[in-house]
Amino acid sequence: MSARPDRVFGREDYRDDTVLDCDVVVVGSGAGGGVIAAELAEAGLEVIVLEEGGYHPTSEFTPEASAMIRMMYRDGGAATTLGTPPVLFSEGRTVGGSTVINGGMSWRTPEKILERWRTDDAVDRITAPEMERYFARVERFISAGRQDPETKSQDNEILIRGADKKGWGWIHNIRNQAHCAGTNNCAFGCPTAAKRSVLVSYLPRALAFGARVYSDLRVDKLIRRGGQVVGVRGRVVREDNSLGARVEVRAPLTVVACGAMQTPALLMRSGIRSRSRRIGTDLSLHPNTKVQAIFDENVEGWKGVHQAYQVRQFQDEGFLFAAVNVPPGILAMTVPHFGRELMEMMRSYHRIVNAGLLLEDTTTGRIRTIGGRPFAFYELSDHDAERAVKATALLCELLFAAGAKKIASPFEGVPDLSSPDDVRKLTEHRIPKSAMELFTVHIMGTARMGGDPTRHVCDSYGKVYGTGGLYVSDASLFPSPIGVNPMETIMALSTRNAERILDTQSVWRAAA
Ligand SMILES: Cc1cc2nc3c(=O)[nH]c(=O)nc-3n(C[C@H](O)[C@H](O)[C@H](O)COP(=O)(O)OP(=O)(O)OC[C@H]3O[C@@H](n4cnc5c(N)ncnc54)[C@H](O)[C@@H]3O)c2cc1C
Ligand code: SF4
Structure with a gap:
C-alpha cells in the first residue's frame, strides 16, 4: 500500500462507526465530483469527498491490464446493458473516477449541442460565449493540448x-496531458502522470485548499429531513468488497457525482422523487x-x-x-x-x-434499480x-x-x-x-438538467428540483448525448455549478 497524502483516508482509518460534519459533502471523485470539490474548497468551504473506490497513486500503475482493471474499474470493467444488442460498458471506481482510466480526449461541447440544450431544454446561460470561461479554466487546470x-x-x-x-x-x-510519453497505458492509469486526470490535477488542488477525501467508502443513502437532504450515510468497503463500519456525513449541501449509472441509483435508493418522473430515464451511450x-x-x-x-x-x-x-x-x-x-x-x-x-445515439434507455443496484436497459x-x-x-x-x-x-x-x-x-x-457487437465508455443523461421541473430532474445548474440541499454534478446532467468525448463538458458544468452554489450560499445554509 502506498503512502496517502494528508487528508486522504482509506479503509484502515475507520474502524468504528463515524460521524463527520462539513459544509458540502461530495459523493464521487471523478470528472464531476473532483472538479466541484476543488472549486468549492478553493472558495473557502469545508468540503468532504466520499469515494467508493480506493486511493491509487501514479506509483501503483503498471501495464498489467487485468490487474489494473480489477483495481480501478467497477465490476471488472465488463458490465453490460440489457437489450438488443447488449452494449458492454465500463466505469471507473477509484479516487479520480473514470478520468484515471480514460483516454484523455478533452473536447469542448460542440456549439450545436449547447444550442440544442438552450432551445429544447431551456438550459440557462449555456451559449458558447457564456461557457467560454468555464472551458478555459478547466483546460488550464488539466493541461488540455495537442500531443x-x-x-x-x-x-x-x-x-x-x-x-x-x-x-x-x-x-x-x-x-489533457503535458508532454505525454506515448506509452499507451492511459486506460490502466498513466504511469508518468503526464495525463492530468482528476487524481493528479483537481484532487491535489482540493486537498491543498483543505478538502478531505474518504476513499473505500460507499454511500448507500441520502439523509432526508422533510423536503431537505442533510447529509449521507455510507459503509466502508473492505478489501474483499464486503461492507464494514458505518459513516455518516452531515452537511447543509450534498452534491451527488457518482456518474450517470450510479447517481440515479443513489437518488432512487434514497426515495428522491421528481415531478418529471425522469430520474434514470434519458440514458444515452454513444455506442x-x-x-x-x-x-x-x-x-x-x-x-x-x-x-x-x-x-x-x-x-x-x-x-x-x-x-x-x-x-x-x-x-x-x-x-x-x-x-x-x-x-x-x-x-x-x-x-x-x-x-x-x-x-x-438518437434513442435513449433507462436505469432501473434491483435490490438498490443499477441496471441499464437500452434498445438500439x-x-x-x-x-x-x-x-x-x-x-x-x-x-x-x-x-x-x-x-x-x-x-x-x-x-x-x-x-x-x-x-x-x-x-x-x-x-x-x-x-452487432457494441461497447461504450460514455454514459450520460440520467438526471437531466433544464428549465422545466416537469421535464427535467435538475435545474440548469444541477440543483435537484423539489428537494432542498441537493445537487447533481456529473454526466447525468446532460440533456442529450453530445457526439464527442464528454469529460471536459462534465468538468465545465461542474465549474459552473460550483459558482452557483457559492452565489446561493445564504439560501441553502438558511434552509438546512
Ligand atoms: C476506459 C474509459 C475511457 C474513456 N475515455 C474518455 C476520453 O478519452 N475522453 C473523455 O472525454 N471521456 C472519456 N471517458 C468518459 C469519461 O471519463 C467519463 O464520462 C467521466 O469521467 C464521467 O464523469 P462522472 O463524474 O460522471 O463520473 P466518474 O468520473 O466515473 O466518477 C464517478 C465516481 O463516483 C464513485 N461512486 C459511484 N457511486 C458511489 C457511491 N455510491 N459512493 C461513493 N462513490 C461512488 C465512482 O466509484 C467513481 O469514482 C472514458 C471513460 C472510460 C471508462
Ligand atoms: S504517458 Fe501518455 S500515452 Fe502513456 S499513459 Fe500517460 S497519457 Fe497515456
Whole structure:
C-alpha cells in the first residue's frame, strides 16, 4: 500500500462507526465530483469527498491490464446493458473516477449541442460565449493540448493517410496531458502522470485548499429531513468488497457525482422523487464499435498514444473515427474469430490497426434499480443500427484506402473483408441488431438538467428540483448525448455549478 497524502483516508482509518460534519459533502471523485470539490474548497468551504473506490497513486500503475482493471474499474470493467444488442460498458471506481482510466480526449461541447440544450431544454446561460470561461479554466487546470509529435503511433498515421486519400477531414486530438510519453497505458492509469486526470490535477488542488477525501467508502443513502437532504450515510468497503463500519456525513449541501449509472441509483435508493418522473430515464451511450484491419507494413500501434487524431468528416451525421490500439489480451477477447483463425490474426498483432467509431445515439434507455443496484436497459433503434452499419462501412473504405489487406467486421455472420468491393457485404443485407457487437465508455443523461421541473430532474445548474440541499454534478446532467468525448463538458458544468452554489450560499445554509 502506498503512502496517502494528508487528508486522504482509506479503509484502515475507520474502524468504528463515524460521524463527520462539513459544509458540502461530495459523493464521487471523478470528472464531476473532483472538479466541484476543488472549486468549492478553493472558495473557502469545508468540503468532504466520499469515494467508493480506493486511493491509487501514479506509483501503483503498471501495464498489467487485468490487474489494473480489477483495481480501478467497477465490476471488472465488463458490465453490460440489457437489450438488443447488449452494449458492454465500463466505469471507473477509484479516487479520480473514470478520468484515471480514460483516454484523455478533452473536447469542448460542440456549439450545436449547447444550442440544442438552450432551445429544447431551456438550459440557462449555456451559449458558447457564456461557457467560454468555464472551458478555459478547466483546460488550464488539466493541461488540455495537442500531443508532442513524436508520441503519435503509426496506426494513427495510417488512419489519417486513409482519410487524406478519401479527402475526409480529420483533426489533431486535444488531450489533457503535458508532454505525454506515448506509452499507451492511459486506460490502466498513466504511469508518468503526464495525463492530468482528476487524481493528479483537481484532487491535489482540493486537498491543498483543505478538502478531505474518504476513499473505500460507499454511500448507500441520502439523509432526508422533510423536503431537505442533510447529509449521507455510507459503509466502508473492505478489501474483499464486503461492507464494514458505518459513516455518516452531515452537511447543509450534498452534491451527488457518482456518474450517470450510479447517481440515479443513489437518488432512487434514497426515495428522491421528481415531478418529471425522469430520474434514470434519458440514458444515452454513444455506442462504439470497431474493426481490425491487417496491413502488410509494420504498424506496432502500441508505440505511441492511441487516438492522436479523430476523423471528423461525418460529425454532422453523428459519428467519429479513431485508431485505438489495445493490448493483445483484450484484442483477442474482442475479435470475431476463434481457434486457428484467431491464432492467425493474433500472429499479425504488430500489423493490425484497431479502429473504432463513436455514434451519437438518437434513442435513449433507462436505469432501473434491483435490490438498490443499477441496471441499464437500452434498445438500439433501427435507425441507429442502420447508422452504425453505414459508419462501419465508411470506416472500412477509409482503411482500404490506407492500404489494409483484410478487415474483420464487428458483425456476426459477415466474413472478413478483403477488398473495397467487399465493403458492400456490410450494406447489401440487413444486419440484425443481435449480430452487432457494441461497447461504450460514455454514459450520460440520467438526471437531466433544464428549465422545466416537469421535464427535467435538475435545474440548469444541477440543483435537484423539489428537494432542498441537493445537487447533481456529473454526466447525468446532460440533456442529450453530445457526439464527442464528454469529460471536459462534465468538468465545465461542474465549474459552473460550483459558482452557483457559492452565489446561493445564504439560501441553502438558511434552509438546512
Ligand atoms: C476506459 C474509459 C475511457 C474513456 N475515455 C474518455 C476520453 O478519452 N475522453 C473523455 O472525454 N471521456 C472519456 N471517458 C468518459 C469519461 O471519463 C467519463 O464520462 C467521466 O469521467 C464521467 O464523469 P462522472 O463524474 O460522471 O463520473 P466518474 O468520473 O466515473 O466518477 C464517478 C465516481 O463516483 C464513485 N461512486 C459511484 N457511486 C458511489 C457511491 N455510491 N459512493 C461513493 N462513490 C461512488 C465512482 O466509484 C467513481 O469514482 C472514458 C471513460 C472510460 C471508462
Ligand atoms: S500515452 Fe501518455 S497519457 Fe497515456 S499513459 Fe502513456 S504517458 Fe500517460
